[in-house]
Amino acid sequence: MGRxxxxxxxxxxxxxxxTVLIVICLVLVAIVTAIVIVCDLRRRRTAExxxxxxxxxxxxFRETVLFRLSLTASVxxxxxxxxxxxxxxxxxxxxxxxxxxxxxxxEEEVVKSRQDFRVDDRLVVGHxxxxxxxxxx
Numbered sequence: 001m002g003r004x005x006x007x008x009x010x011x012x013x014x015x016x017x018x019t020v021l022i023v024i025c026l027v028l029v030a031i032v033t034a035i036v037i038v039c040d041l042r043r044r045r046t047a048e049x050x051x052x053x054x055x056x057x058x059x060x061f062r063e064t065v066l067f068r069l070s071l072t073a074s075v076x077x078x079x080x081x082x083x084x085x086x087x088x089x090x091x092x093x094x095x096x097x098x099x100x101x102x103x104x105x106x107e108e109e110v111v112k113s114r115q116d117f118r119v120d121d122r123l124v125v126g127h128x129x130x131x132x133x134x135x136x137x
Contacts, residue, residue, distance in 0.1 A: 007042060040049040042079065049085070054059055056087060059109040065101055068095060071123075085110070088120040096125050 027052055053075040060071050071091035078085070093099060103119055110117050 008017070045077045045079060049075045052077070052085065052110065055113065056106055056109050059073070059105050060102070063101070063105050065098065066105070069098075071102060084116040084118050085114055086118055086120055088122060090122040091123050091125055094125070094127060099123050099125070 051128040053073060056075065060066055060073060069091060071089065071093075072090045074090075076086045076088070087106055087110055091102075091104060093102065099121070102123060103121060106119055110119075
């Protein structure tokens, strides 16, 4: 016959295995939950940036002074809340006075949605058909 304590000795490794299995399952659930939260946050930030970019682009398009200019606004919303959104405005404008108009329109539109933002001005002053663009025949 077996020893009197042998049944008790065999159940301890089984209990340890079940405990380890439960801990592994809990860790896996925590990892999956964290991944889902991060993916959802990234999706929301991307949607917020796309929405803000559409509003800014529409505002630039509605402004009659800027209607014929080729201006592009792109928006980057940071992953973490509390960091400012960045609105990058690029394009060619015919005179420096229009720079203030463009930046003013952008700021006016963005402030409706966010208070924390910065405008990255990448506007270039010049003529769309600068010198040397005519081909002499």
